[in-house]
Amino acid sequence: MVNKDYSQVLTKIDMIAEKIYNDLQETKIPYLNLPTRTKANIKFDDKLSVWKYGKSSTERNAKSLDGAYMILRTMYMADFIKEMIKVKKSSTLREMYYISEGWDLAKFHSQDESNLLAEDLEVITNCMREDFKLRPEEDGARVIGNLTIDEMTRNNTKKKIHCQDDVGDAGYSIPYNVEKDKITIKSCDADFIVAIETGGMFDRLVENGFDKSNRAVLVHLKGQPARSTRRFIKRLSTEKKLPVLVFTDCDPWSYRIFASVAYGAIKTAHISEYLATPSSQYLGVTPSDIENYELPTDTLTTEDIGALKSELTDPRFQDNFWKGEIKLQLKMGRKSEQQALAKYGLDYVTDTYLPEKLSEMGIIKK
Amino acid sequence: MSQIIAEELAKKQKEISVAEFFERNKHILGFGNRTRALITSVKEGVDNALDACEDASILPDIYVEIKNHDDGECIIIVEDNGPGIIKQQIPHIFGRLLYGSRFHAIRQSRGQQGIGISAVVLYGQLTTGKHTKIISKIEQDRPAIITNLVIDTNKNRAEIINTDTIHWDKQNGTRVEVSIIADFKRGKKYVYDYLQSTSIVNPHARITYKEPDGTIHIFERTAEQLPQKAEEIKPHPYGVELGTLIKIAKNTKARQLNSFLKTEFSSMGDRTSNAVIEKAGLDKNINPKDMTRDQFLALHKTFKEIKIMAPSTDCLSPIGETLIKRSLKTETQEISPEFIITSSRPPSVHSGNPFQVEVGLVYGGNLPKEGPVKILRFANRIPLLYQQGDCLITQAISSIDWRRYGLTQPAGKGIPTGPAIFMAHISSTQIPYTSESKEAIADVEEIEDEVKLAFRECARKVQKHINKKVSRVKTREKFDLITRILPEIAKKSAHMLDKPVPSLDPIITKIMDVVWIEDVVEYEKVNRKPVQTTLAQEGAEKPRENVITKSKIMVVNYKRNSQKFNLYAIIPKDAVVGTVTPKPIKITSNYIKWSFDSIPPAEKVDVSFELAGLEKGDFDENDLYVENINPAYVIGADKWEGD
Numbered sequence A: 001m002v003n004k005d006y007s008q009v010l011t012k013i014d015m016i017a018e019k020i021y022n023d024l025q026e027t028k029i030p031y032l033n034l035p036t037r038t039k040a041n042i043k044f045d046d047k048l049s050v051w052k053y054g055k056s057s058t059e060r061n062a063k064s065l066d067g068a069y070m071i072l073r074t075m076y077m078a079d080f081i082k083e084m085i086k087v088k089k090s091s092t093l094r095e096m097y098y099i100s101e102g103w104d105l106a107k108f109h110s111q112d113e114s115n116l117l118a119e120d121l122e123v124i125t126n127c128m129r130e131d132f133k134l135r136p137e138e139d140g141a142r143v144i145g146n147l148t149i150d151e152m153t154r155n156n157t158k159k160k161i162h163c164q165d166d167v168g169d170a171g172y173s174i175p176y177n178v179e180k181d182k183i184t185i186k187s188c189d190a191d192f193i194v195a196i197e198t199g200g201m202f203d204r205l206v207e208n209g210f211d212k213s214n215r216a217v218l219v220h221l222k223g224q225p226a227r228s229t230r231r232f233i234k235r236l237s238t239e240k241k242l243p244v245l246v247f248t249d250c251d252p253w254s255y256r257i258f259a260s261v262a263y264g265a266i267k268t269a270h271i272s273e274y275l276a277t278p279s280s281q282y283l284g285v286t287p288s289d290i291e292n293y294e295l296p297t298d299t300l301t302t303e304d305i306g307a308l309k310s311e312l313t314d315p316r317f318q319d320n321f322w323k324g325e326i327k328l329q330l331k332m333g334r335k336s337e338q339q340a341l342a343k344y345g346l347d348y349v350t351d352t353y354l355p356e357k358l359s360e361m362g363i364i365k366k
Numbered sequence B: 001m002s003q004i005i006a007e008e009l010a011k012k013q014k015e016i017s018v019a020e021f022f023e024r025n026k027h028i029l030g031f032g033n034r035t036r037a038l039i040t041s042v043k044e045g046v047d048n049a050l051d052a053c054e055d056a057s058i059l060p061d062i063y064v065e066i067k068n069h070d071d072g073e074c075i076i077i078v079e080d081n082g083p084g085i086i087k088q089q090i091p092h093i094f095g096r097l098l099y100g101s102r103f104h105a106i107r108q109s110r111g112q113q114g115i116g117i118s119a120v121v122l123y124g125q126l127t128t129g130k131h132t133k134i135i136s137k138i139e140q141d142r143p144a145i146i147t148n149l150v151i152d153t154n155k156n157r158a159e160i161i162n163t164d165t166i167h168w169d170k171q172n173g174t175r176v177e178v179s180i181i182a183d184f185k186r187g188k189k190y191v192y193d194y195l196q197s198t199s200i201v202n203p204h205a206r207i208t209y210k211e212p213d214g215t216i217h218i219f220e221r222t223a224e225q226l227p228q229k230a231e232e233i234k235p236h237p238y239g240v241e242l243g244t245l246i247k248i249a250k251n252t253k254a255r256q257l258n259s260f261l262k263t264e265f266s267s268m269g270d271r272t273s274n275a276v277i278e279k280a281g282l283d284k285n286i287n288p289k290d291m292t293r294d295q296f297l298a299l300h301k302t303f304k305e306i307k308i309m310a311p312s313t314d315c316l317s318p319i320g321e322t323l324i325k326r327s328l329k330t331e332t333q334e335i336s337p338e339f340i341i342t343s344s345r346p347p348s349v350h351s352g353n354p355f356q357v358e359v360g361l362v363y364g365g366n367l368p369k370e371g372p373v374k375i376l377r378f379a380n381r382i383p384l385l386y387q388q389g390d391c392l393i394t395q396a397i398s399s400i401d402w403r404r405y406g407l408t409q410p411a412g413k414g415i416p417t418g419p420a421i422f423m424a425h426i427s428s429t430q431i432p433y434t435s436e437s438k439e440a441i442a443d444v445e446e447i448e449d450e451v452k453l454a455f456r457e458c459a460r461k462v463q464k465h466i467n468k469k470v471s472r473v474k475t476r477e478k479f480d481l482i483t484r485i486l487p488e489i490a491k492k493s494a495h496m497l498d499k500p501v502p503s504l505d506p507i508i509t510k511i512m513d514v515v516w517i518e519d520v521v522e523y524e525k526v527n528r529k530p531v532q533t534t535l536a537q538e539g540a541e542k543p544r545e546n547v548i549t550k551s552k553i554m555v556v557n558y559k560r561n562s563q564k565f566n567l568y569a570i571i572p573k574d575a576v577v578g579t580v581t582p583k584p585i586k587i588t589s590n591y592i593k594w595s596f597d598s599i600p601p602a603e604k605v606d607v608s609f610e611l612a613g614l615e616k617g618d619f620d621e622n623d624l625y626v627e628n629i630n631p632a633y634v635i636g637a638d639k640w641e642g643d
């Protein structure tokens, strides 16, 4: 692995310690400022065309017990990262959570807490998790398509992988680090990327040979996509200038998957420009598709309805397409799944649905 | 013609026998069905036993036994260690309805009517045909008298089957044994409840109860002191009926109206007597025996129109908050309630009859969270078991909105739901029962108002307790913050930068910005004699643990400048104050007051006081107040509102 220069990261981490130390010395109640990480505080960045945190910020100060704990934990985490950089190790978020068991007062009560704080630390320092030598748990998603990747293995040798010929039906597995020190996209001969929510649909398209017949790169999102999956899509799409089509179930939770691919997630809005692919388009299944294709449906639950209504006020869903579709769905009171297309046979999705939708969107010609 | 009718009618006019009277009124007397009959019989026996012991200043030791036969016949035995009854009185007391010592006396007692025990005797003989056995002994060296009797229902007199002297091991006391038809299976729970409730309001009594299957329950006494003796008082003008007024005038020794008023009534001094006489337009020298009906009427009318001082309240014998709390604690031990709060009102008057209200509230622990709260009603230390819905106590509780205090109550009215027991005790020279069976208190406005006030006060204390708990948690958090977390933050930042650890004092006062008061209550066992002497005579078998209650209070000034203020600690009325540090500026029967001239920032003052004459747990929470300082600056004490 290329040895990365961590001196910048160390300086930024020490700045936190200094801020707190100076507050104490000036007899100020120690505090840290960070952007408010909620739906209400994300703004569209015109230059980057992604959603970033806005101006409102939250002060965590030692006046309250929660604030004091947060500051103490931040210090412990910062010190831990310094230590890892020093001894050239990395750890998973889960490992860090377990290591925090030994932090006495600063220990976390759940991994959610430590994950959130790791994100806070990114936000405060303007660094990325990868800079902190922290990696996620989830194994990356899968890719099949006519492209070749150079991956740096742990033996420090480069390995060339063709994502059709060198992989089985499960495809190429995206590693947690997809930065340039780890991965290079050598060549790609395809027309577009289809990002698919469910494994079942991904496998259907692979079995039907859709990647070959339609010159597509298929990426499996595995539900809410991991950072590395989003980063991979972003790199592939910008480096090879390929449009991205997101193909999911037809329910409010799936729309959020699309939004995180296209505009960035609320939780990671501080690094949206790295992760989001603003040119992504939503392919389906749309509420209109339910009507047009007469798909089998389920009733919306109260949670579904709540989520849809919340999306109506989410700044990321304010264009006419989304407003129209969400309102239509609320009116229908129904939802559906990608795999409901099997109603018309196993080949229907590749032979009829996708070609129709893709040509409607101008991606392929009839 | 009319003479003939009158004579015809005369044939039908005859004395009604007490048996017929009883038969017709047995529901009013509490014998309406076999379950009620069981409880009423036990209750009349136990009420009398307690009254008798208290009259003689003896700590009651009461034995209750029920034997049950298959055919529904129960033998009920109630035995006391009271003064006993002299031989000549036994036939009257047990063999005559409406004979007793309490009907005319104006003072607090359980017995009121002179019906109680003779009604049981009558019920027994009517249902089983059997006689009642009474053993009574009045003095150590004399033999006991045993009497078997029934009531001659035509004459309302006792018919003695036999009477004899026997040896009885007891020093003195009375034992009544009566056979009745009753439903023990159904009544079992009620008898137990009645005895347990009785024990709550009679902490000075020990009650031993043996059930038919041999099970023995002992309700131990929690107080070695007899209640303050209820003194007999004269009638108060506000409460006297016209007929009674005329009767008293007939029997008085006074020869002049003004001395008549002064000697025969409460609260009538020279000035009030003269004012009444003048307003009624009467001559103060008139002999009351010569007064006409119209003159009595004028006098009686004026009584109500003139302001007369309330009667003296020596005639009452309330239980006292400390003892109520202690008995509730003992009886609810298994429930381990979260808190027990009591409150008592000063004496008041309803139509010339003094009365006083005391209430208690038990909350939380293992009490059932669903279902209506349990209401324990008491009048003159007698539990009221039936007709809860018709009782003034229930109405008063229902009229208060309890939703703010952790209980549910639809629309803020009615009996609340939740894990609580409500207890109310009314003592009076005259309890206005709704009927002779003494099961519910009639709605007398003055009493209902007092019950409401008492429960409202209780509710305020509950609110305070809840607030205190919340502020305790907050205080704990802040303390954690400044003593543990902040030093860690300082250490860690210093360590990361390789610099010395900065001083935290100025930041601590900034973060806290309060005067902080924390307290603990501890108990210390002592071997010395209790400070207050008890009236216990033979009750000394089981010496109680003597404890000193120690209250320690820490006052820390976490403000940025020096603080000057007064601190008050509330103490129970029946406690004796021991060592107090630092020197207080005032000690009253209610509180101890300290004055702090100047506590510099970050300085601590330790305050402590000792209380004797209490049992462990009687005083388990400090009640602290501050004065001459913005109460918002203080955690752990409230604003002093004056005495």
Ligand SMILES: Nc1ncnc2c1ncn2[C@@H]1O[C@H](COP(=O)(O)OP(=O)(O)OP(=O)(O)O)[C@@H](O)[C@H]1O
Binding pocket: B044, B048, B049, B052, B080, B082, B083, B084, B085, B093, B099, B100, B101, B102, B103, B110, B111, B112, B113, B114, B115, B116, B117, B118, B174
């Ligand atoms: N165990 C006892 N020891 C001594 N005296 C007793 C005992 N039981 C009853 N007496 C006397 O007998 C009297 C009559 O008792 P009884 O229960 O009939 O009426 P009461 O208690 O006066 O009124 P109530 O009808 O309200 O019970 C009492 O007033 C009391 O003087």
Ligand SMILES: [Mg+2]
Binding pocket: B044, B047, B048, B110, B111, B112, B115, B116, B117
């Ligand atoms: Mg009686």
